[in-house]
Amino acid sequence: xxxxxxxxxxxxxxxxxxxxxxxxxxxxxxxxxxxxxxxxxxxxxxxxxxxxxxxxxxxxxxxxxxxxxxxxxxxxxxxxxxxxxxxxxxxxxxxxxxxxxxxxxxxxxxxxxxxxxxxxxxxxxxxxx
Amino acid sequence: xxxxxxxxxxxxxxxxxxxxxxxxxxxxxxxxxxxxxxxxxxxxxxxxxxxxxxxxxxxxxxxxxxxxxxxxxxxxxxxxxxxxxxxxxxxxxxxxxxxxxxxxxxxxxxxxxxxxxxxxxxxxxxxxxxxxxxxxxxxxxxxxxxxxxxxxxxxxxxxxxxxxxxxxxxxxxxxxxxxxxxxxxxxxxxxxxxxxxxxxxxxxxxxxxxxxxxxxxxxxxxxxxxxxxxxxxxxxxxxxxxxxxxxxxxxxxxxxxxxxxxxxxxxxxxxxxxxxxxxxxxxxxxxxxxxxxxxxxxxxxxxxxxxxxxxxxxxxxxxxxxxxxxxxxxxxxxxxxxxxxxxxxxxxxxxxxxxxxxxxxxxxxxxxxxxxxxxxxxxxxxxxxxxxxxxxx
Numbered sequence: 001x002x003x004x005x006x007x008x009x010x011x012x013x014x015x016x017x018x019x020x021x022x023x024x025x026x027x028x029x030x031x032x033x034x035x036x037x038x039x040x041x042x043x044x045x046x047x048x049x050x051x052x053x054x055x056x057x058x059x060x061x062x063x064x065x066x067x068x069x070x071x072x073x074x075x076x077x078x079x080x081x082x083x084x085x086x087x088x089x090x091x092x093x094x095x096x097x098x099x100x101x102x103x104x105x106x107x108x109x110x111x112x113x114x115x116x117x118x119x120x121x122x123x124x125x126x127x128x129x
Numbered sequence: 130x131x132x133x134x135x136x137x138x139x140x141x142x143x144x145x146x147x148x149x150x151x152x153x154x155x156x157x158x159x160x161x162x163x164x165x166x167x168x169x170x171x172x173x174x175x176x177x178x179x180x181x182x183x184x185x186x187x188x189x190x191x192x193x194x195x196x197x198x199x200x201x202x203x204x205x206x207x208x209x210x211x212x213x214x215x216x217x218x219x220x221x222x223x224x225x226x227x228x229x230x231x232x233x234x235x236x237x238x239x240x241x242x243x244x245x246x247x248x249x250x251x252x253x254x255x256x257x258x259x260x261x262x263x264x265x266x267x268x269x270x271x272x273x274x275x276x277x278x279x280x281x282x283x284x285x286x287x288x289x290x291x292x293x294x295x296x297x298x299x300x301x302x303x304x305x306x307x308x309x310x311x312x313x314x315x316x317x318x319x320x321x322x323x324x325x326x327x328x329x330x331x332x333x334x335x336x337x338x339x340x341x342x343x344x345x346x347x348x349x350x351x352x353x354x355x356x357x358x359x360x361x362x363x364x365x366x367x368x369x370x371x372x373x374x375x376x377x378x379x380x381x382x383x384x385x386x387x388x389x390x391x392x393x394x395x396x397x398x399x400x401x402x403x404x405x406x407x408x409x410x411x412x413x414x415x416x417x418x419x420x421x422x423x424x425x426x427x428x429x430x431x432x433x434x435x436x437x438x439x440x441x442x443x444x445x446x447x448x449x450x451x452x453x454x455x456x457x458x459x460x461x462x463x464x465x466x467x468x469x470x471x472x473x474x475x476x477x478x479x480x481x482x483x484x485x486x487x488x489x490x491x492x493x494x495x496x497x498x499x500x501x502x503x504x505x506x507x508x509x510x511x512x513x514x515x516x517x518x519x520x521x522x
Contacts (some may be wrong), residue, residue, distance in 0.1 A: 004267045004268065004269070005266060006267065007263070007264070007266070007267050008259045008263045008266060013263065013264060016264075038264075039263075039264035040264075045380075064282070064390075065278035065279075065281050065285075066278065066281070067274055067277040067278050067281060067330040067331055067332075068328075068330060068331060069269060069271060069274055070327070070328045070329055071271060071328075071329035071335075071338075072271070073269050073271055080268075080269060082268055082269070082274055082278075083278070084384060084390070093384065093386055094264065094265075094384075094386075095262075095264075095265040095268060095270055095384065096268060097267075097268040097269075102331070107282070107285050123267045125268075
């Protein structure tokens, strides 16, 4: 039973997870069409270009939706809060752990990234700003 | 669809439940036999065999092994996988092969043993999902967590409450109680029962969530000409025609990145295509089976498919418009919530139930005079939707 699980690394997300260790939250930006996107991919989902660079996110955004997992979640200590984050750079919303009591959260509230360093890996989480 | 009509002339299923003593091959054999018997055909007349996936981790030879067990010799065979829409997609494949003239009579099959261990983040589930949602997995997301957030947004945007969602579970249990093929037939539920059941992920409690179960179902599908000949020669039951089909897949599988998550975006275009191909209006539909894997889904789908305006579905439910005797009875089988949800079989169970409705064999849940029925399969979080329109003669 643990709080998190080790991220699964592939070509697309290797740099992202490495930089999380350095407390940097990277997005990708297509040099072809300027689309900013996340999670990491090896091809731009908008124009299919593979000319992609990493850009650093401000790590700030808003909480779009959230819930607290009480049901079956093998391998994880329950309950825990998850939510969908919309970053200011608008890469598309994505899932994250939320490190705040469920009862205190509100849709639309401002959030910022923080980092959790485990022995063998690091992950991000979001907290109210 | 073009003018050629395709008919369902045989159905076979088993009550949804737990069958630990059977394997999936055995459950499949049982329902195939039932469907062939119901059609009045001889086994040798079946020359198309199409199936949904046999398991979360397919063995790649499912239809071939089954053909061996039952000594079938199909001209065309395929296993078609796209989550809970698989069964409907397999029907579409059968329709196309029949229309192309490659096949006369086709079996469409789905079978499923309880996947509950896999669908909460067990090791197999991890293997299954890590390619797709690898960036979500460190945080312990569960499939029901995605749905819970969609339901939360729906409440936030349209003013629905947990009580409104609970009403879906209450209605569907009441309908399941009268369906001998349903898994959860008792006890009848009150709104409080649902609200007081253990929290799974707010706004969902346990009774807002479908129970996993085992199941199997098969259909015999054929061309109108064969159907009529069969009806005459065998004095068998009147065929039910598949008159409309619509399908659409959003670019997301669970969480749309930029569009609202309180709307299932594939619903409207799939419905539009289905109605157009059947040449009917939505008001013509007498009864509908929707994919209520979670209580809120039935309400959201009833709006996104166009039965009610956005934000009006939970009010219509409250007024009884989706109950038996209402404007559009929804999930008269008991739905996923109480019929039970053998995931890959659900789409075909919707068809066996609707064939019974259109044959006038739905017992206490019969919609009087039902002539036109709708079924809706889905994958992801209803991000891909496949619809059939079925009609009695």
